[in-house]
Amino acid sequence: MIIVHHLNNSRSQRVLWLLEELGVPYEVCRYQRDPKTMLAPAELRAIHPLGKSPVISDGQITLAESGAIVEYLLEKYGNGRLVPAPGTPDRLRYTYWLHFAEGSAMPPLLLKLIFERIKRTRVPFFVRPITRGIADRTLTSFVDPNLVRIFDYLESELQSRDWFAGSAFTAADIQMSYPLEAAHARAGLDASRPRMIAWLERIHARPAYGRALESGGAYDLLS
Numbered sequence: 073m074i075i076v077h078h079l080n081n082s083r084s085q086r087v088l089w090l091l092e093e094l095g096v097p098y099e100v101c102r103y104q105r106d107p108k109t110m111l112a113p114a115e116l117r118a119i120h121p122l123g124k125s126p127v128i129s130d131g132q133i134t135l136a137e138s139g140a141i142v143e144y145l146l147e148k149y150g151n152g153r154l155v156p157a158p159g160t161p162d163r164l165r166y167t168y169w170l171h172f173a174e175g176s177a178m179p180p181l182l183l184k185l186i187f188e189r190i191k192r193t194r195v196p197f198f199v200r201p202i203t204r205g206i207a208d209r210t211l212t213s214f215v216d217p218n219l220v221r222i223f224d225y226l227e228s229e230l231q232s233r234d235w236f237a238g239s240a241f242t243a244a245d246i247q248m249s250y251p252l253e254a255a256h257a258r259a260g261l262d263a264s265r266p267r268m269i270a271w272l273e274r275i276h277a278r279p280a281y282g283r284a285l286e287s288g289g290a291y292d293l294l295s
Contacts, residue, residue, distance in 0.1 A: 074098040074145075079112050079125030080105055081292045083138045083250050087126045088288045090142060090246050092280035096149045100287055138250075139170060142243050154243040162238035169236040169244040177251035180218040184259050187211050219259055223268070226252075230267035234274065241278075249275055253293040 074091065078084045078100050091098045103113050103125065117123035120136045127136045130148075135141055146155055156162035190207040229236065237244045252272055255261035263269055275281055285291055 075101055075129040077101050077103065077116060077119050077125055077127040077129070078288055079103045079116070080288075080290060082112075082125045084126030085284060085288050085291055085293075086138060086246050086250055087128060087141055087145075089249070089281055089284040090145055090154075090243060092283045092287070093154060093243075093246070093278075094145065094149050096145070102289065138247065139174060142170065142247055146243055150243075154241070154246075156237055156240070156242060162240070162242075166237035166242050166244045170247050173244075173247040173251050177222060177248070178254075180215055180222065181251055181254050181259055183215045184211070184219065185254075187215060188258070216260075219255070223255065223261060223265055227265045227267050230271055234271070245271075245275060250293075257293045 074096065076084060076087050076091070076098055078088065080102070082105075088098075088100070103116055105112060112123055112125060114123065116125060116127070119129070120127045120134060122136065124136065126138055126141055127134065128141055128145075130144075133144075135144055146153075156166050187207040187210050191204050193203070233239060235241050235245050236248055252261065252268060256269075256272060261268060
């Protein structure tokens with residue numbers, strides 16, 4: 073039985089969704105973030121040295137990293153599902169978006185989260201203008217322009233297709249769900265990019281997505 077070591081409001085929600093799409097039985101071992109630091113609990117280090125989620129256990133195998141987990145599950149349990157045929161243009165797009173999610177989309181979103189928190193962090197009053205000034209300059213000169221560029225790119229890619237790899241839903245869409253949901257929740261993705269919003273509505277309407285939410289519990293990225 074696959075065990076998903078699931079941290080609330082984290083990338084591990086994608087793993088639950090993939091398993092629901094594949095119809096593979098699994099168990100959920102839940103972990104809660106520290107409400108002040110938002111970090112994962114120390115108990116996760118007993119599962120994997122980095123103490124982060126997602127992590128799965130499958131027999132003697134323990135595996136971390138979203139992309140690696142997705143590829144492992146599809147290779148072992150997918151039977152060709154949710155992956156375009158080898159040698160096709162859709163397969164190349166699939167591979168690209170599978171890696172784009174964490175390689176290109178998530179870094180600026182993480183920077184956005186960090187610098188917005190810096191702006192809200194309590195510091196001595198005489199330091200506050202400095203910390204907020206640095207955060208604002210970093211956001212306006214680097215982070216936000218990069219996010220605009222990425223959003224424009226994603227919007228244009230979805231102009232000619234409903235799903236990232238092509239006309240069919242694939243695991244690349246599952247992998248891309250976390251950055252787009254994070255962008256919608258805290259980085260300014262709104263109705264000005266209707267294709268991206270429509271894509272979010274399509275994934276949220278999938279029955280397996282709903283079952284994964286029931287399995288994983290509260291997922292504040294949707295709020």
